[in-house]
Amino acid sequence: MQFTFQAPGNIVFGRDTARRLPELVAARGRAPLVVTGADKGRHQARLEALRQAGLDVTVQAVAGEPSVAMAVEGARLARAAGCDVVVGLGGGAALDTAKAVAALATNTGDVFDYLEVVGAGHPLAVPPLPLLAVPTTAGTGAEATANAVLSVPERRVKVSLRSPLMLPAVALVDPLLSASMPPAVTAATGLDALTQLLEAFVSNQANPMTDALCREGLLRAARALPAAYADGADLAAREDMALASLLGGLALANAKLGAVHGFAAPLGGLLSAPHGRICASLLPFVTAANIRALRERDPGSPSLAAYAAAAALCTGQAQASPEDGAAWLDSLCRELAAPSLATLGLTAADIPLVVANAARASSMRGNPVVLTPGELTDILTGALG
Numbered sequence: 001m002q003f004t005f006q007a008p009g010n011i012v013f014g015r016d017t018a019r020r021l022p023e024l025v026a027a028r029g030r031a032p033l034v035v036t037g038a039d040k041g042r043h044q045a046r047l048e049a050l051r052q053a054g055l056d057v058t059v060q061a062v063a064g065e066p067s068v069a070m071a072v073e074g075a076r077l078a079r080a081a082g083c084d085v086v087v088g089l090g091g092g093a094a095l096d097t098a099k100a101v102a103a104l105a106t107n108t109g110d111v112f113d114y115l116e117v118v119g120a121g122h123p124l125a126v127p128p129l130p131l132l133a134v135p136t137t138a139g140t141g142a143e144a145t146a147n148a149v150l151s152v153p154e155r156r157v158k159v160s161l162r163s164p165l166m167l168p169a170v171a172l173v174d175p176l177l178s179a180s181m182p183p184a185v186t187a188a189t190g191l192d193a194l195t196q197l198l199e200a201f202v203s204n205q206a207n208p209m210t211d212a213l214c215r216e217g218l219l220r221a222a223r224a225l226p227a228a229y230a231d232g233a234d235l236a237a238r239e240d241m242a243l244a245s246l247l248g249g250l251a252l253a254n255a256k257l258g259a260v261h262g263f264a265a266p267l268g269g270l271l272s273a274p275h276g277r278i279c280a281s282l283l284p285f286v287t288a289a290n291i292r293a294l295r296e297r298d299p300g301s302p303s304l305a306a307y308a309a310a311a312a313l314c315t316g317q318a319q320a321s322p323e324d325g326a327a328w329l330d331s332l333c334r335e336l337a338a339p340s341l342a343t344l345g346l347t348a349a350d351i352p353l354v355v356a357n358a359a360r361a362s363s364m365r366g367n368p369v370v371l372t373p374g375e376l377t378d379i380l381t382g383a384l385g
Contacts, residue, residue, distance in 0.1 A: 003207035005254050006164060008133070008144055008171040013246065015239065018174040021046060021087070021134065022053035028130040028169060029085030031056040033078045033105075035098035037090035037136075038063035046089065058083055065268065065275070066096040067151045071161070072111055074101035078129065079108075085130045088168075091189070092140030092275065095133050099168070100148040100161050102128035116362070117159040118152055124163045133168040136177040138228075138241035139189025139276050141196055141249020143171035149268075149275075157269035157357075167253075175235065175242035183229050187336035188276030190225040190241055194329075195279045196248035197221060198287070199258035202306040203366040210255040211306075215313060217247035222314040229336055256366020259286045259358070259379070266357035273344040280338035284330040285382040291322045293369045303368030340385025351380045 012020060025032050032055055036043050040061040050057050058081040060074045078086065078101055086105070088098025104111060106126040112119035133143035142148075147162035181189070200206060201214035224240030231237070260282045267278050287307075294304045304322060311325025312318050320328075346354070355376045358364060371379075 001207070003209065003254070005209050006146060006167060007250055007253070008168045010170045011173070011246070012170060013173045013243065015176050015235070016174060017172060018046060018134065018177055019049075021132070021172060022049050022055065024132060024170050024172060025050060025055060025085060025087060026053055028132070029083070031058070031081065031083045032085045032087050033058045033060060033074065033081065033083040033101065034087045034089055035060045035062060035074060035094050035101060037061065037094050043089055060101070062093055062097045064093065065151050066093045066100070066148065067153060068111055068115070070097050071100035071104055071148070071150055075104035078105040083129065085132070087132045087134065089134045089136065091135065091137040092142045095135060095140065095142035096148040096150065098133065099131060099142070099166050100150060102131040103148075103161060103163065103166055105129050114161055115150070115159050116162060118155055118157060119159070124165050127165050130169045131166075132170040132172060134172045134174070134177070135245070137181060137185065137189040138175070138178045138238070138245040139192040141193065141245050141252060143168060143173060144246055144249030145253045151269055155269070158265050171246065173242050173246050175239040178242055179232060179235065179238050181232060183232065184337070186229050186232060187338065188274055188280055189245070190221065190228065191280035191283060191333065191336065191338060192276035193241065193245040193248045194218070194221045194225065195260050195283050196252045196257065197244065198310055199260060199366070200248065200251035200255045201310055202290070202303045202368045203256045203258060204303065204368055205256040205366050206306070207255060210251040213247045213251045215309070217244040217251070218310055218313045220244045226332065226335060257363040258367040259290065259364055259371060259376075262361040262364030262367065263354065263358045263380070265361045265363065266354050267341070267346070270350060270354065271345045277339055277344060280333060280336070281341050281344060281383050282379065284326065284333050285379045287329055288326045289371060289375050289379050290367065290369055291326055293371060293375060298369060301368060341380065341383045342385045346380070346384060348384065351377055354380060
């Protein structure tokens with residue numbers, strides 16, 4: 001058995017730990033670029049705390065899904081302002097943008113030199129600026145990963161800028177920062193976290209370290225996500241979801257994902273929909289298809305046993321079958337009003353192109369079984385609603 005494990009340089013977790021942000025930033029630089037979501041005013045207290053600590057703060061607010069253009073603009077802004085550290089403060093869009101900005105601020109070649117799929121995919125030549133990742137949602141786990149997913153609108157795709165050097169210096173996870181999420185955002189981000197935990201757990205690249213993280217994360221997410229959706233003020237549920245999201249990020253950074261994220265890459269470039277909502281629409285259908293395919297073609301697969309273990313964790317039934325787990329996921333997605341792909345803008349005419357692109361996606365290589373074009377088509381047809 002051989003595996004490697006990568007993680008942020010320092011993980012700070014717990015309620016009210018966001019108050020430590022000024023000291024953690026000051027230990028790494030004096031002129032931070034803070035990348036926030038569209039409403040930077042939401043973070044005014046934390047921005048003011050940085051200024052009160054004597055730091056020269058520059059702010060970049062990003063709207064919508066992260067794009068190559070946002071990352072290039074942030075890197076230009078960081079260089080112009082003389083920034084020596086980057087802070088990502090927000091949801092997955094802000095964190096992915098911040099990771100890309102930190103990398104591109106010091107690596108000044110053309111951005112397409114470094115991008116996967118649409119670019120040359122060259123390794124970074126220079127270490128990025130130090131990065132502190134402070135999530136305000138509980139879903140993407142981007143605070144623990146070494147890549148940034150960016151859209152290229154003119155090519156209608158999402159691609160990764162990836163390097164081990166892009167792991168954050170600090171992942172600062174304060175569950176209180178996610179307490180203001182409305183139910184729809186709680187559902188979308190939480191189902192993304194659950195997807196990442198399940199896909200990493202059943203992945204053909206899973207290892208004992210990621211298995212341990214996924215077991216703990218699945219157990220917490222299964223009990224906390226419905227509770228956080230029903231009552232956003234339930235701080236115990238918010239804490240469990242923040243930890244589940246972090247564990248999912250650590251797991252996916254060290255084990256492959258699967259077909260949900262294999263589909264999410266081309267769908268994210270095609271649809272104007274948040275990543276979490278896309279994953280939520282696909283999760284039950286991919287899970288059921290994987291279990292059927294494993295039963296038919298590889299009944300002794302350890303991934304089938306992993307599906308059974310996940311089912312036991314999520315349902316609380318020790319003898320739960322993989323199919324019981326799939327049924328539980330379907331019920332949860334209905335309870336949380338997960339959208340159909342049709343409501344997100346997909347049409348039946350789009351399916352052949354999405355299937356072709358998904359089959360080539362890097363995440364698909366971690367799926368526990370190779371799905372046929374027909375099976376991939378059936379998944380999208382079912383998720384279309």
